Amino acid sequence: MKISLLTDGIHPYVLGGMQKYAYYLCKYLAKNQVYVDLYHFIPLNSKEKNPFSDEELKYITLIEVPWKRYKFKGHYIYENYIFSKKIYKKFVRREKPDFVYAQGFTGWYLMKKGIRVGVNNHGYEMFQDSSLKLGLLRWGARQTMKKADSVFSYGGKISEIIKKITSSKIIEMNNGIEEEWLTKVIVKHKKPHFLFVGRNDPRKGIENLNLALESFNGDFHFVGPLPKEKQIDKKNIFYHGKVTEKELKEIYSKCDVLVCPSYSEGMPTVILEAMASGLAIIATDVGVVFKMVSDNGWLLENNNPDTIKQAMLEAVNSDLTEKRKKSLEKAKQFTWDKIVKDFLEKIK
DSSP, rough: EEEEEEEEEEETTSSHHHHHHHHHHHHHHHHHHHHHEEEEOOOOOOOOOHOOOOTTGEEEEEEEEEOOOOSSSTTTHHHOOOHHHHHHHTTTTOOOEEEEEETTTTTHHHHTTTOOOOOOOOHHHHHTTTSSHHHHHHHHHHHHHHHOEEEEEEEEEHHHHHHHOOEEEEEEEEOOOOGOOOOOOOOOOOEEEEEEOOOOOOGTTTHHHHHHTHHHHHHHHEEOOOGGOOOOOOOEEEOOOOOHHHHHHHHHTSSSEEEOOSSSSOOHHHHHHHHHHTTEEEEOTTGGGTOSSSSTTEHHHHHHHOHHHHHHHHHHTTTOOOHHHHHHHGGGGGGGGHHHHHHHHHOO
């Protein structure tokens, strides 16, 4: 079998949940001896090395596609359209694959030319929170979803969103975690350490989290490129900035509870990583977070500062041992070996 995998970037060249998903999907398809044409973008200033092994590269053909930046209103949608057109020009020169899998808007131009494409917009966040100014993103997503032969979904609320927009076939598929992430030892600390991992994005609920932390005295760690103006000057709050995967695993091992107070999500990789590291989870009930968070933490109805703070206080006053063990057990359901086998069965 041969698959064309279209993405605007892969981990570690480009940061983000979709990019990490594309990397692991490609990697595990190769491990299952599936040939992959990987169309992707690498930033000019990237110093990262090729993340695939020599064995994996026997099955992966890397096809780099340039991304051009523009500076006008609506530039991001236009950039995506131009990027998809560049992919098409390279795509038609190659042998036809058995299946075309496109992340986000990358398959836009192929579908315009009548090529059958499976589209994955992952969390469909642009449809989850109408208060965010994401009108153009919603328009772009609708265009690609309506033209798609099939649309990938994490299930639950995500599938409900898709059904309102298109009659395309829905393929439900979970996000995944590598088995290497599964910790063998859950370290119990004298007092719980809390953790947020993510980028500086309004959808991640950082402002509400900061308000909750103003009167919270527990130790709290932030991982991600947060600007100084978003940082709180308190002795119990620690900022690690952008870190390597090895450093991130080390930070997870020193923490007890992940806090994910997002306005919108799909099936966040960060929650899977935290679960695999044996952390209890505090997260808002958005996307399909309910698949991952139940008796292993606190599933919040909203991300109001008081709601976040109350959950953290309950965690401080709880014996987290059982919740942390349950997180680790849940994580074992979502390993990439299982995800890719399910993916191959469904696309066949």
